[in-house]
Each structure stands twice: as C-alpha cells, then as structure tokens.
Amino acid sequence: MLRQCEGSQAVAEAIGLCRPQVICAYPITPQTHIVEGLGALVKSGALANCEYINVESEFAAMSVAIGASAAGARAYTATASQGILYMAEAVYNAGGLGLPIVMTVGNRSIGAPINIWNDHTDSMALRDAGWIQLFAEDNQEAVDLHIQAFRLGEELSLPVMVCMDGFILTHAYERVDIPTQEQVDQFLPPYEPRQVVDPDNPVTIGAMVGPEAFMEVRYLAHAKQLRALELIPELAAEFKQKFGRDSGGLIRSYRADDAETIVVGLGSVNGTIKDVVDEMRNEGIKIGGVSICSFRPFPTAALSTALGRAQRIITIEKSLSVGIGGNVSHNLRMALPDRNTTVYTVIAGLGGRPITRASLKKVFRSALDGLLEPVSFLDLNLPVVQRQLERERLERRTGPAAEAILRDLNTLPAAVH
Amino acid sequence: MFEVRIHGRGGQGVVTAAELLSIAGFEEGFWAQAIPSFGSERMGAPVVAFCRLNECEIRSREPITSPDAVIIQDPTLLHQVKVFEGLSPGGYVLINSSRSLDQLGIGEFVDKLPRGHAACLPATELALRHVGRPVPNAALLAGLCAITGRLKPASIEAAIRRKFKGEVGEKNVAAAREAFAMFANVEVKEGARAHAQAV
Numbered sequence: 084m085l086r087q088c089e090g091s092q093a094v095a096e097a098i099g100l101c102r103p104q105v106i107c108a109y110p111i112t113p114q115t116h117i118v119e120g121l122g123a124l125v126k127s128g129a130l131a132n133c134e135y136i137n138v139e140s141e142f143a144a145m146s147v148a149i150g151a152s153a154a155g156a157r158a159y160t161a162t163a164s165q166g167i168l169y170m171a172e173a174v175y176n177a178g179g180l181g182l183p184i185v186m187t188v189g190n191r192s193i194g195a196p197i198n199i200w201n202d203h204t205d206s207m208a209l210r211d212a213g214w215i216q217l218f219a220e221d222n223q224e225a226v227d228l229h230i231q232a233f234r235l236g237e238e239l240s241l242p243v244m245v246c247m248d249g250f251i252l253t254h255a256y257e258r259v260d261i262p263t264q265e266q267v268d269q270f271l272p273p274y275e276p277r278q279v280v281d282p283d284n285p286v287t288i289g290a291m292v293g294p295e296a297f298m299e300v301r302y303l304a305h306a307k308q309l310r311a312l313e314l315i316p317e318l319a320a321e322f323k324q325k326f327g328r329d330s331g332g333l334i335r336s337y338r339a340d341d342a343e344t345i346v347v348g349l350g351s352v353n354g355t356i357k358d359v360v361d362e363m364r365n366e367g368i369k370i371g372g373v374s375i376c377s378f379r380p381f382p383t384a385a386l387s388t389a390l391g392r393a394q395r396i397i398t399i400e401k402s403l404s405v406g407i408g409g410n411v412s413h414n415l416r417m418a419l420p421d422r423n424t425t426v427y428t429v430i431a432g433l434g435g436r437p438i439t440r441a442s443l444k445k446v447f448r449s450a451l452d453g454l455l456e457p458v459s460f461l462d463l464n465l466p467v468v469q470r471q472l473e474r475e476r477l478e479r480r481t482g483p484a485a486e487a488i489l490r491d492l493n494t495l496p497a498a499v500h
Numbered sequence: 501m502f503e504v505r506i507h508g509r510g511g512q513g514v515v516t517a518a519e520l521l522s523i524a525g526f527e528e529g530f531w532a533q534a535i536p537s538f539g540s541e542r543m544g545a546p547v548v549a550f551c552r553l554n555e556c557e558i559r560s561r562e563p564i565t566s567p568d569a570v571i572i573q574d575p576t577l578l579h580q581v582k583v584f585e586g587l588s589p590g591g592y593v594l595i596n597s598s599r600s601l602d603q604l605g606i607g608e609f610v611d612k613l614p615r616g617h618a619a620c621l622p623a624t625e626l627a628l629r630h631v632g633r634p635v636p637n638a639a640l641l642a643g644l645c646a647i648t649g650r651l652k653p654a655s656i657e658a659a660i661r662r663k664f665k666g667e668v669g670e671k672n673v674a675a676a677r678e679a680f681a682m683f684a685n686v687e688v689k690e691g692a693r694a695h696a697q698a699v
Contacts, residue, residue: 089519089527221559251561254515256522256534354559439562 084175086261090222090252094187095120097226099130100267101185101233103159104274105151106208107136107144111166111197113249114189118161131305141166145184152182153288156281160184164191164248166478171212178213179304180289181278183236183243185229186214190350190401191249192434195332196485200435201249203349203401206378207410215243216379217331218350222252223260227330228376230262231318233271238314239307240277248351248401250435262326308380311401315377333382336389338364344451345393346372347386347415351429352399352438359443361405370447371488375411386418395425397450399443399461401432408458425450431461463497467491502553502650503564507583508573509637511543516663517571517637518549523659524641524651525553535556536595546581553650567591571640573623575604590614594643596636598622621679630675631668638672639679646683653680 086093095117098106106125108118111157124130134151138144144160151158152213162170177184185337193204206216217232219225225247232243247253292300312333319332329335337357340347346356353374363370373389375382390396396419399413409428416426427450432438442462449455467488474481481487504521508514518534525532530553537548550564565585569592572583584593593610597620603605610618621643622638631638638660645651656676661669 086525087532248561250536255535255561256519256532258526258531351561355561358560437563439565439641440560 084263085258086104087256087258089116090225090255090257090259091116091189091248092120093226093261094229094247094253095124096261097229098159098185098187099124100262100264101159101271102157102273103130103133103185103231103233104156104461105134105136105148105158107138107147107151107158107160109138109140109141109144109162109166111163112189112450113191113201113253114161114163114187116253117187117189121159135386137258141170142173145170145177145186148186149177149180149182152177152179152184152276153278153280155274155276155281157237157274158182158184159186161187161189163189164193164199164205166263167209169192174209174214175212176289177242181213181240181242181304181307183233183240183274183276185232185236185243185245187229188244188246189249189253190246196434198434199249201251201401202433202435203246204403206246207246207402207404208217208242210379210410212269213241213242213308214379215239215308215315215377217243217245217315217377218375219245219247220335220351220353220374220376221254222247222255224326224330224376225252226259226261227322227326227328228451230267230271231322231331232317233274235311235314235318237274237276239311241304241307246350249443251351260328266326270322271309311380312382312384315380331376333375333377333385334389335374335376337372337374339373339389339393341369342371342392343369343394344371344397344447345390345395346370346397346399346447347375347390347411348372348399349375349378349401349411352401355438355440355443356399356450359447362440362444363447364380370450378414380412381414381417383418386415387420390415390418390424391420393424395427397427397429397447397455399429399431399438401430403430403433426457427455428458429461430453430458436462464492480491501558502569502648503567504551504553504569504571504644505559505567506571506573507577507581508547508549509543509577510545512547512573513635513637514549514573515698516548516549517573517641518631520637520641520656520659520663521551521651522553523662524645524655525551527655527658528651529553531556531558533655535563537563546577569594569644571644572596573636573640575599578604578606583662584609588593591617592644593618594640595620596623596640598625616647619643621682621684623679626675626678627672630678631671635672638676639649642676642679643683646680648680653677682687 125135148158192198236243400409412428506514522532522534533552572595577596623639626639
C-alpha cells in the first residue's frame with residue numbers, strides 16, 4: 084500500500100514481511116529507528132515466530148546473527164559507522180563462512196572527528212569482507228532491496244549489506260509502496276540453508292584451513308560473488324514482474340546512451356544528480372548518469388557497456404580513500420576498456436555536507452571545460468584548510484586540527500547550511 | 501515545487517512539523533519529501549527541517565535554500581538565525597507569536613512580500629489551550645494552509661490524526677481548527693500583513 088512514512092519505518096515493515104526468525108540489535112544513529120520499528124513489530128505480535136535479541140554491542144549483534152544463521156534461522160541486524168567497525172571481525176567471519184545474514188547499514192561517517200551524519204565511509208571500510216553490498220537510491224528502493232537481499236543471500240549462501248544513506252533516507256518522509264505479505268511470500272520462499280548446525284548430521288562450520296586449501300576457499304567466495312553478477316539482474320527482473328517496479332539490479336543508467344559525460348554515484352545522491360543532468364541536457368549538454376546499485380560484486384562488465392562511449396566520467400564519492408582519493412573511481416577504472424577516458428574523482432558530502440545541485444553543476448561544468456583536478460573535493464573551504472596548513476608549517480605545537488578548524492569557522496552547530 | 505523551511509528550537513518539533521506537512525501533501529496526491537536538517541539537535545538549540553511538495557517525483561536531496569515559505573516556531577530566532585535567507589520574493593512567512601509583525605520588528609521586511617503573505621499566529625497559546633502543552637505545530641500548519649491556500653484543512657487534520665492517535669490527535673485538530681477560524685475572520689491589513697491576533 085502506498086504510504087507517506089519515514090524511511091526507517093518503511094524498511095522495518097519490509098523486513099518484517101520477510102519473516103526474519105532472529106533479529107539482533109544494538110542501537111546506533113542513524114539506524115536506530117529501524118530496529119526500534121522491528122522491536123515494536125515483534126512486541127505487538129505483528130511479526131510472529133521471531134526472536135528479538137537485545138545485545139550488548141555490535142560485535143555481539145553480528146556474533147548472534149552468525150550463530151542464528153548457522154542454526155538455520157533467517158537472521159537480520161542493522162548498524163552504522165563506528166558500529167560496523169566494532170563488529171568488523173565478525174562481519175568478515177559471516178562473509179567467509181557464507182552465512183546469508185542481511186544487514187542494513189544506515190550509512191554514516193566514521194570518526195575521528197566524531198560525526199553522526201551521512202557518508203559512505205562505513206560501508207566502504209568493509210567492502211572487502213565478502214558481503215554483497217547494495218546501495219539504495221530512495222526509500223522505495225531501500226524497501227525493495229531488503230526483500231531482494233534475503234532471496235539473493237540465501238540463494239548464494241552469502242551475507243548481504245543493504246546500504247541506505249543515513250538521515251537523507253533513514254529519516255526522510257516520502258511515499259513508499261509497502262508490499263503485502265502475499266506478494267513478499269510469493270517472491271521469498273522460507274529459508275532453506277546450504278549449511279546448518281544439525282545434531283543428526285554433525286559438521287564443522289568454521290574449520291581451520293591451512294595454506295593447502297585457504298586460497299581455494301577464498302576463490303569460492305569470489306566465484307559466488309561473480310555468480311551474484313548474474314543473479315542480481317535476474318532477481319530484479321523477477322521482482323519487477325511480481326511487484327511492478329524497477330528496483331535493484333547492478334546499475335541504472337539515466338540519459339546516458341549518447342552522453343559524452345557520465346556522472347557515477349552510489350545511493351541517494353543519484354536523485355540530485357538526475358536533476359542536474361536534466362538541467363544541463365536542457366542547455367544542450369550531452370550528459371547522463373549511472374547509479375551503481377551493486378558495489379560488491381562490482382559490475383565491471385555492465386559498467387563497461389554503460390560507460391564505454393563516454394569521453395569523461397565523473398564519480399561523486401561519499402568516501403575518501405585517504406592518500407589516493409576515490410574508492411569508486413579506483414574500482415571503475417577496471418571497467419574502462421579505453422584508457423584515454425578521463426576519470427574525475429569528486430569527493431563530496433563527507434560527514435553530511437549537503438551536496439547541492441548548484442555545486443554539482445559547477446563541478447560538472449569545470450570537468451567539461453577540462454579545468455577539474457583528477458581528485459577534487461566538492462565545496463571544500465580551501466582558505467580554512469590553508470590557514471591550518473600554514474600554522475602547521477610555522478609552529479610545532481599546533482594542537483588538534485578539528486578544534487582549530489572549528490575555531491576558525493566560529494561555527495554555530497545548528498546554523499543553516 | 502513548493503518548498504517550506506521550518507525553523508524552531510530543539511524540542512519544539514520542527515521535524516514533526518515537516519513530517520505532518522508531507523503527510524498532508526501526500527493526502528492530496530502530491531509527491532512530498534520531509535527531511536530533517538543535518539545539524540546538531542540539542543534541546544533549545546536552533547534547528548531546521550524541510551518539506552517539499554510537488555506534482556511529480558522529488559529526486560533532489562539537497563536542503564532547501566530558496567524556500568517558498570518559512571515557518572518560525574520561536575520568534576526569538578529572528579535575531580539569531582537568518583530565517584528569511586533565500587526566501588523567494590513571492591514567498592510566505594508565518595511566525596508563532598501573539599505579537600504583531602511590527603512589534604517583532606519585521607514589518608518593513610514583510611512589506612516587501614505580496615499582500616497577505618506574512619502573518620503571526622499565537623500557536624503556542626492555541627496549543628496550551630487545546631492540547632495543554634506548548635506544541636505549536638498543528639496550529640502553525642493550519643496557518644500555513646490558510647495563508648498559502650496550498651492544502652486543504654481536511655488534509656492537515658488527516659495528517660494530525662495519522663501521526664497522533666486518539667485524544668491527543670483530536671486536541672491537536674481542535675487547535676488547528678481554531679487557527680483556521682482565526683485566519684478566516686481576519687481582514688488582510690494594509691501592505692503585506694495578514695495578522696491573526698489572539699482572541
């Protein structure tokens with residue numbers, strides 16, 4: 084049913100419709116409303132046959148999810164930011180063991196400096212943990228991706244992270260079509276595990292593997308992700324057939340067929356990018372957008388086709404690989420057969436900095452004019468940075484950088500951006 | 501697209517106001533997007549929330565910098581935050597105050613807006629009377645509908661009832677109804693003012 088509601092509430096209801104059997108939760112902003120919503124569903128009895136476990140930390144949340152999944156239960160948890168780092172070891176274990184846990188990441192920056200707002204640093208930090216990573220563009224897609232995630236993960240026996248932008252999506256009220264239980268049941272069969280802890284048929288899940296076999300086990304994880312490259316579009320097609328809308332898939336192109344310039348982004352920023360593409364198309368500029376939904380597995384072939392004819396590619400990246408620049412552009416170069424294609428990395432929106440149409444348009448124009456640096460930072464306050472660099476050149480004991488920048492800016496924390 | 505920016509203080513419910521407005525817009529078939537500001541939210545600190553209403557899908561996620569209307573939940577913000585920043589020349593201003601626009605010292609500013617586009621509404625008083633708590637949202641949203649003519653009173657009431665069940669919802673609806681009534685009776689004064697005074 085079509086509803087106007089908060090993204091977190093919509094996602095909580097969608098997960099409820101997926102009939103999880105174990106939900107383990109530790110609250111962290113901006114994901115908290117999701118697990119609160121699920122807690123209410125379990126308590127009211129609307130979500131039956133589900134054990135809701137309050138755990139003492141994110142490490143425990145993922146550990147409980149691993150145990151539950153290994154015991155044959157459909158397991159779910161959610162986290163963000165420092166929380167995903169705190170559970171990092173267990174995240175790798177879930178990936179390596181191939182347990183089809185679904186986890187929402189309400190994307191948020193990672194400290195220091197401490198910051199509760201949106202960027203993609205948290206998901207990117209765990210991109211190599213062996214999980215599938217899907218990024219939602221809006222709240223409808225966040226709902227739909229969770230339904231697809233359980234099916235996808237269980238088919239392949241791989242865990243899936245559904246990444247949705249913290250605050251921008253988790254706290255946004257917009258219209259969302261929440262499917263019916265019948266619809267979800269028709270798409271998502273009960274969990275049939277490939278491996279399960281069963282006293283009648285004892286197995287070791289998590290056996291020690293030495294040099295003679297470690298590479299092979301890791302290769303199988305890679306092969307499964309490559310298999311996901313086929314399965315993700317198949318499931319998106321089946322989803323469309325059953326639910327009547329496009330959601331998920333590997334990538335989505337927007338006015339990119341004849342585009343000389345293509346802007347690539349992950350998650351909710353693609354909405355803003357599309358608006359800018361329309362504005363610039365009206366001015367006669369051949370520009371388009373490509374949204375990457377599946378970051379892991381990375382859709383190299385699909386991107387190669389979608390980007391092949393573009394002269395220049397601009398990636399809008401909400402995470403900084405410190406010391407080199409972009410994570411997305413770094414991966415994306417694998418998809419470019421023509422090494423002459425110029426790739427511009429634009430780091431944007433870190434720690435919740437708004438990504439405005441005006442700023443995007445300016446940076447796209449500067450790429451078109453050949454004036455953009457290979458790696459640039461959208462709306463960076465250069466004078467403030469330079470002042471600090473100058474201080475550090477002149478003095479030894481310059482103190483904490485974050486405090487110095489705040490002092491220079493004389494910020495009121497809640498001032499309108 | 502119709503864009504509304506709501507200024508208040510942490511605890512007054514700017515986020516709830518934006519959410520209610522988006523539900524009311526949805527009730528009338530608009531695409532609506534409500535988003536909180538991405539700033540520190542402490543009790544009493546200046547906070548902002550945004551709501552967009554549109555005939556078609558809203559894709560942009562940027563904060564609203566050129567609002568068509570601003571709602572100010574606390575008039576002391578007038579001296580602390582640039583509440584009118586980016587307001588469109590034909591925009592609307594609604595302030596929660598039992599004082600007049602002139603008494604608040606912004607008469608000259610709102611005179612630049614079209615006739616009837618600015619108003620004060622004693623929304624906190626209405627809330628205290630009907631709800632028993634200083635929660636000005638229901639009355640303010642009714643006031644916004646009254647001065648802009650954008651949404652129907654019934655949609656605001658439906659949004660209030662969806663968000664607040666039972667008695668609390670009905671009390672807020674009563675506050676909204678009195679706000680509508682105040683605007684229905686008011687004569688648009690000289691210049692830009694539509695000024696609903698406390699009865």
